[in-house]
Amino acid sequence: MKQIILTGDRPTGKLHVGHYVGSLKRRVQLQNSGKYDEIYIMIADAQALTDNAEHPEKVRQNIMNVALDYLACGIDPDKSTIFIQSMIPELTELTFYYMNLVTVARVQRNPTIKSEIQMRGFEKNIPVGFFCYPISQAADITAFHATTVPVGEDQMPMLEQCTEIVHKFNSVYGETLTEPKIMLPDNKACLRLPGIDGKAKMSKSLGNCIYLSESPENIKKKIMSMYTDPTHIRKEDPGHVEGNPVFIYLDAFCKDEYFSEFLPDYANLDELKAHYTRGGLGDVTVKKFLNNVIQAEIGPIRERREAWEKRLPDVYEILRAGTEKAHETAAKTMSEVRRAMKIDYFDEGNLLKQD
Numbered sequence: 001m002k003q004i005i006l007t008g009d010r011p012t013g014k015l016h017v018g019h020y021v022g023s024l025k026r027r028v029q030l031q032n033s034g035k036y037d038e039i040y041i042m043i044a045d046a047q048a049l050t051d052n053a054e055h056p057e058k059v060r061q062n063i064m065n066v067a068l069d070y071l072a073c074g075i076d077p078d079k080s081t082i083f084i085q086s087m088i089p090e091l092t093e094l095t096f097y098y099m100n101l102v103t104v105a106r107v108q109r110n111p112t113i114k115s116e117i118q119m120r121g122f123e124k125n126i127p128v129g130f131f132c133y134p135i136s137q138a139a140d141i142t143a144f145h146a147t148t149v150p151v152g153e154d155q156m157p158m159l160e161q162c163t164e165i166v167h168k169f170n171s172v173y174g175e176t177l178t179e180p181k182i183m184l185p186d187n188k189a190c191l192r193l194p195g196i197d198g199k200a201k202m203s204k205s206l207g208n209c210i211y212l213s214e215s216p217e218n219i220k221k222k223i224m225s226m227y228t229d230p231t232h233i234r235k236e237d238p239g240h241v242e243g244n245p246v247f248i249y250l251d252a253f254c255k256d257e258y259f260s261e262f263l264p265d266y267a268n269l270d271e272l273k274a275h276y277t278r279g280g281l282g283d284v285t286v287k288k289f290l291n292n293v294i295q296a297e298i299g300p301i302r303e304r305r306e307a308w309e310k311r312l313p314d315v316y317e318i319l320r321a322g323t324e325k326a327h328e329t330a331a332k333t334m335s336e337v338r339r340a341m342k343i344d345y346f347d348e349g350n351l352l353k354q355d
């Protein structure tokens with residue numbers, strides 16, 4: 001069986017380091033592993049509009065931002081197809097038919113939808129389109145017969161719902177759709193990077209992100225102001241590394257070789273953690289080290305982004321060509337679906353045939 005990846009992001013802002021460790025870095029590794037026959041990376045503008053209906057210009061603006069962030073991270077348009085969701089009408093068409101296979105109660109039980117309804121204050125006024133986005137996401141995945149969906153932990157309920165739709169469709173209309181598998185980050189710290197303020201999630205609306213396109217000065221300012229262990233007041237005090245954002249970031253980004261480069265008193269992260277826990281290691285030392293690590297990881301990404309920013313017509317062409325290719329694949333799946341559902345009336349005069 002062909003190994004096919006589909007994944008994507010909503011274009012509601014520039015991508016941040018949480019996106020990077022949670023998903024982008026992995027995508028680039030998978031892309032370069034040579035183990036996948038096809039890789040589709042979708043800019044989910046239609047999904048972004050499900051809770052930004054009044055701000056289409058914000059979504060529009062961020063399509064280029066997300067594309068630049070992808071290219072900056074090392075997504076290679078010769079190996080991966082980058083495309084724009086709304087330009088593929090088949091995705092909407094599939095969604096409409098899948099809606100018949102899912103109950104309202106089932107979507108209401110989706111934990112991600114539940115928490116998003118709360119977060120957005122939608123309790124009494126849920127837009128129907130927003131409510132249906134898990135179904136539309138199943139369309140995104142199945143339209144490409146994706147076998148592997150590398151995403152963050154928050155997308156787990158979406159993948160479960162997609163799998164249910166696949167089973168239901170195949171049992172009602174015959175084997176047509178491919179069951180996808182979720183691929184979560186293997187490093188626990190990468191599952192959900194906290195914000196610089198220590199809040200559980202790095203998010204644009206909370207203003208606690210470090211962006212991939214951030215200037216070196218801003219990165220430093222943000223890291224030096226990071227929330228750490230509130231009980232670690234004086235340098236001599238014993239500190240906590242568990243749940244301490246500075247150490248979670250180090251868990252996510254640090255490699256042993258950064259110690260010899262930036263902090264040669266320690267051989268590895270375990271030694272640094274042990275000293276902090278014992279007491280006698282100040283936050284400023286750890287933050288300065290973290291700053292060096294993040295600058296080393298993000299610097300090359302920012303430089304590549306700046307190079308692509310000077311070639312916007314090429315980025316446009318990458319998106320246009322990628323969308324055209326993705327459209328062909330989705331159209332092929334759509335005809336398989338129509339055939340399975342026997343709504344292929346005008347193919348070879350089918351409506352005239354008795355069966």
Ligand code: TRP
Binds near residue numbers: 009
């Ligand atoms: N829901 C994803 C997010 O919020 C974006 C997305 C849309 C997606 N469709 C997808 C991810 C299909 C993986 C597969 O980031």
